[in-house]
Amino acid sequence: MAQDLDKILGGKYPAKAHANRVADLIKARGGGDSGIIYIEGQKTRMIEDNDGPMPFRQRRNFFYLSGCELPDSYLAYDIGKDELTLFIPPIDPESVIWSGLPLSAADALKKYDVDVVLPTTDVNGYLAHYCSAEAGANKVFAIPDQVSSEITFLPFKETDFDVLRPALDTARVTKDAYEIALLRQANNISSAAHTAVLKAAKTAKNERELEAIFISHCMSQGCREQSYHPIFASGESGSTLHYQKNDDDLIDASTGQKKLNLLVDAGCESRNYCADITRVCPLSGKFSPESRDIYNIVLEMQMASLAIIKPGVAWDDVHANAHRVAIRGLLRLGILQGGDEQEIFDKGVSVAFFPHGLGHYLGMDTHDVGGNPNYNDENPMFRYLRLRGTLSPGGVVTVEPGVYFCRFIIEPYLSSAELSKYINAEVLEKYWSVGGVRIEDNVVVTEDGYDNLTTAPKSLEDIERLASGQA
Structure with missing residues (x-):
């Protein structure tokens, strides 16, 4: 390769x-x-x-x-x-x-x-x-x-x-072989940088240390520029979708203990072509039971999305299916309650936990052109979906499902007479410290499916192995 x-x-x-x-x-x-x-x-x-x-x-x-x-x-x-x-x-x-x-x-x-x-x-x-x-x-x-x-x-x-x-x-929108090669190169270097961050997360003291490791690796491999301002969000900051500070301590000042997780959304540019990758790791080296629950749901959302990517598929449908997978997972955990999957889907309750779009076109811009988003969509499930239309060969999309525990977003649902019955506040209480989990890969739509450009580890076992210092 x-x-x-x-x-x-x-x-x-x-x-x-x-x-x-x-x-x-x-x-x-x-x-x-x-x-x-x-x-x-x-x-x-x-x-x-x-x-x-x-x-x-x-x-x-x-x-x-x-x-x-x-x-x-x-x-x-x-x-x-x-x-x-x-x-x-x-x-x-x-x-x-x-x-x-x-x-x-x-x-x-x-x-x-x-x-x-x-x-x-x-x-x-x-x-x-x-x-x-x-x-x-x-x-x-x-x-x-x-x-x-x-x-x-x-x-x-x-x-x-x-x-x-x-x-x-x-x-x-349609990338040729040269463009895909640049995107693959950006993904290869960014994936290796993500791996370096995973290995260093357990001993780091501050988010900025890990951002420095990521950028240093990219620059040393020939990619000086980042596709966007990197996100290094620890603890509950992982629920902020575009967190920018990257300078918080990894120790929770109120407890003196290390925060649960670190969400890293970062990618470099190769001659203006972008990588856009997100991974989450446990700062202790091992996911807490609640973090493991959510990580498994998000990984299931992503794998279900990848399984149906091919030419002619409507991205709206892939996005909606990811919501259905999230609903089933949150029902299993007891966070959602009081209705069946279809009822909860129709009420839009899953938007409280998955408020953004499943993905967007990727190329010379992170949110690349040609996606035709509709930010005035009356349905909040689709309002922030940056790609509206059917997939075609040569298109490069991000696949980035997530589940987040953001008080600002979820509390209005808990206060709603109509919607609060679908969320078990007592069970939810155990999950606030998880922050947020997002898993993001970059894929090329091919004639009969897709080609995943992203090689950063993402299985729960590989993440824990690297984060615990076993590799």
């Missing part, structure tokens, strides 16, 4: 194929057979009241069509001629003494999957030439609010700001 990754990633990022795909989508949506796709990379931005630049993050749509991570760059694709032109900053003698020589046009042509490389000073001249009568490309497609003030489209007869972004969103 490592040799396959090296072989795929040894080639150029397939920018030209991506441009072809986007152009085909523009044509299919009535955009015509000619015109210029114009897109800009992210600008260098300075820190306010400082002479240093802000951390750079390339615009994802620009990277998708160029494979280029240079700031202050531009791109144009002539649809009729099938010609991809990259514009990169020219040499600035003032900056060379500080930053060294920039990438040359000749080197950029060797590095990137483009047809022509020109300096950024030539952008307006290029546009004027390609909308001339002899060139015949009198239409330009661009993204609103992402065109610099010095760029002019005045020579073009028509400027279309409507079709390019939706075409890019659709194109980016």
Whole structure:
């Protein structure tokens, strides 16, 4: 597998194929057979009241069509001629003494999957030439609010700001072999970093120690950037879905004992492609009986979800099925009561314990484009589901069921005259300290099922073995 990754990633990022795909989508949506796709990379931005630049993050749509991570760059694709032109900053003698020589046009042509490389000073001249009568490309497609003030489209007869972004969103949903290789590489490195955290959790004193171990491992393996701000949540903080502090002690100050569990939601980027993985481990090395109960339910939710993933399946149905598995598990424990599975499902009581969506598209963004969420859905079970639609081959999704014990979310259900009868408050009391359990993998939808990119250990036995220092 490592040799396959090296072989795929040894080639150029397939920018030209991506441009072809986007152009085909523009044509299919009535955009015509000619015109210029114009897109800009992210600008260098300075820190306010400082002479240093802000951390750079390339615009994802620009990277998708160029494979280029240079700031202050531009791109144009002539649809009729099938010609991809990259514009990169020219040499600035003032900056060379500080930053060294920039990438040359000749080197950029060797590095990137483009047809022509020109300096950024030539952008307006290029546009004027390609909308001339002899060139015949009198239409330009661009993204609103992402065109610099010095760029002019005045020579073009028509400027279309409507079709390019939706075409890019659709194109980016289906990943090619190169993109999947980058996602697999990010998953491999992130999975190893999760394993390193599991091994260190028992002796660590603070959440930040474990975050440092994770980031250090990723950086040492060549992935400097994280896909998102990592979540290292100990104890009851595990019930906060996007916990950000990562600096709490692992000892409970009120009891002097180590907190029960640590929830880690973290993943690195490989050339802008994201991993998004969650694991939970016992800080003592062994799950408490209540933590074990919940971990087994969440793992059952995930395995049941994976079992039905294939092309043509509605993600709403996979999500709803995960709720049904959660309901059955919580009924077994006695946390839920007073009705059968269907009644509890219809009343939406499981949302109190599983308030987020089962998963989302993954790619150059953690919550990748093309998911068509509906945050105004009147049904709270589906309101935060970031992927609405059917699965298709080449789509990459996260599968991340969870069960949480968040007082802020659950207490309104306990106070409801209609819904409180379905929750046994006495049994629930034993589970608050569990915090939350989420298990998250990243999978590619294949022609007949799925391929799981995530290799981080997740069986209860493997988690305890690593967390107790036996491996």
